[in-house]
Every structure is written in C-alpha cells, then in structure tokens.
Amino acid sequence: xxxxxxxxxxxxxxxxxxxxxxxxxxxxxxxxxxxxxxxxxxxxxxxxxxxxxxxxxxxxxxxxxxxxxxxxxxxxxxxxxxxxxxxxxxxxxxxxxxxxxxxxxxxxxxxxxxxxxxxxxxxx
Numbered sequence: 001x002x003x004x005x006x007x008x009x010x011x012x013x014x015x016x017x018x019x020x021x022x023x024x025x026x027x028x029x030x031x032x033x034x035x036x037x038x039x040x041x042x043x044x045x046x047x048x049x050x051x052x053x054x055x056x057x058x059x060x061x062x063x064x065x066x067x068x069x070x071x072x073x074x075x076x077x078x079x080x081x082x083x084x085x086x087x088x089x090x091x092x093x094x095x096x097x098x099x100x101x102x103x104x105x106x107x108x109x110x111x112x113x114x115x116x117x118x119x120x121x122x123x124x
Contacts, residue, residue, distance in 0.1 A: 096111050
C-alpha cells in the first residue's frame with residue numbers, strides 16, 4: 001500500500017486529562033526523506049478535539065493532500081513533524097499553548113487540546 005492509498009485514520013477517545021506537553025507517537029515509521037523545520041511538507045491529516053473526539057478538519061475529507069512550509073504552521077506541528085520520514089504516520093497531541101492559544105484568543109479552536117494523525121507524503 002502506498003502512502004496516498006492509506007485510508008483516513010480513526011482516533012480513539014482517551015479517558016483522563018489532556019496532556020500539558022506535546023505528545024508525539026509514531027504509528028508507522030517511514031523510510032523516505034526526513035522532514036526538517038525548513039521543509040515544505042505534503043501531508044494528509046485528520047484533526048480532532050481531545051476532549052470531544054469530534055473532527056474539526058481533515059484533508060482526507062477534502063479528497064486531497066495539503067502542501068505547505070512547516071514554518072507557517074502551529075508550534076505543535078513545527079515541533080512534532082521534524083524527524084518524521086516520508087511514508088510515516090504520526091500522532092500529535094497538542095496542548096493549547098502550542099496550537100491556537102488560550103480560550104478567548106480569537107481562533108475557534110483556541111483553548112483546546114488537539115489530536116492530529118498525519119501521513120507524511122513528501123518533503124521538499
């Protein structure tokens with residue numbers, strides 16, 4: 001199965017309090033080029049709220065991957081993607097201070113701990 005054929009993941013609800021620090025878990029270790037903070041990454045991803053488990057965004061739901069410079073993303077991605085290799089699938093649990101800030105700071109996801117599953121399809 002190639003990276004682009006992988007299906008949209010399911011994220012299991014986790015009981016207990018949300019972590020206060022970034023949690024990085026490799027679900028599948030890739031064997032391709034390695035992402036760095038200076039990379040432009042091509043990814044498929046699914047994002048859900050830690051507390052609710054509700055999906056707030058998914059490239060799989062839109063039917064196409066997304067390509068962007070890693071430096072332009074939230075801190076949790078900037079810290080959690082470097083070192084990942086193409087072909088890998090990684091889960092990031094990102095507390096609010098590494099995502100969209102505290103509640104009331106203007107973004108709809110502010111104040112929330114976010115869970116992402118990311119497939120790294122390419123780096124440049």
